[in-house]
């Protein structure tokens with residue numbers, strides 16, 4: 001009966017968050033409403049990404065569509081959908097998107113208490129070859145009565161929640177609201193994200209290292225030594241395997257489930273590193289830090 005219960009007792013992401021919220025009687029369901037709008041954005045992007053190839057075939061993507069309108073690039077389209085969904089939730093006050101030069105300050109009539117920082121479609125250069133890509137987001141509580149840019153320049157440790165949605169062989173939303181990390185897989189027949197990976201824990205030991213070896217000539221000595229030791233371990237242990245997709249959401253998702261390390265070290269070419277702190281790095285530090293056996297956090301500090 002346990003298997004049947006699993007099949008019929010569907011733990012949707014909305015139900016899961018409502019259960020979580022019941023642990024915070026003071027909250028008035030605002031976070032659940034915000035999350036439902038993020039979920040809507042993820043469902044839209046999942047559908048659009050899956051059609052992108054076909055759209056290209058029938059001449060929609062990148063050219064004019066049947067109405068003669070200029071077809072938007074998928075990352076621009078995704079950004080517009082997320083911005084509109086977040087504003088219409090009535091629960092946000094500042095939005096920072098990788099796609100927008102400036103932060104969006106929500107008008108007072110629709111203003112809420114959350115600040116959302118996000119990359120609507122990270123790794124979008126991989127779309128045309130069908131490599132998994134994703135949305136990454138982090139959520140802060142506004143601190144000032146009149147929202148200012150300082151409200152989105154808070155330390156990563158102050159994020160209330162963080163997550164990502166990976167558009168790959170399946171569409172999977174991985175979320176932390178501060179108490180563990182849980183993965184929800186989209187069931188397209190239901191249009192619902194169903195809990196499939198409860199309480200994800202990053203394995204303490206991993207056999208995989210994930211880095212762009214093409215940058216090796218630019219690495220500093222500690223990075224070069226660390227990677228060399230992955231390949232030629234001094235302690236006689238077996239060498240690690242290199243896996244590098246070039247799409248952070250895919251590389252980190254694998255690291256969350258299989259263990260190992262993902263690194264994009266600063267180097268001579270990118271002295272400040274390449275990954276954006278606010279909506280690429282901080283959300284993953286939150287996810288790594290709240291998955292209880294969080295080797296990820298220490299490993300992310302790398303060499």
Ligand code: P6P
Nearest residue numbers: 122123124212246247248249274
């Ligand atoms: P490189 C995608 O553009 C991205 O921001 C991350 O998703 C990915 O991990 C990284 O860049 C890949 O960068 O320099 O190895 O191609």
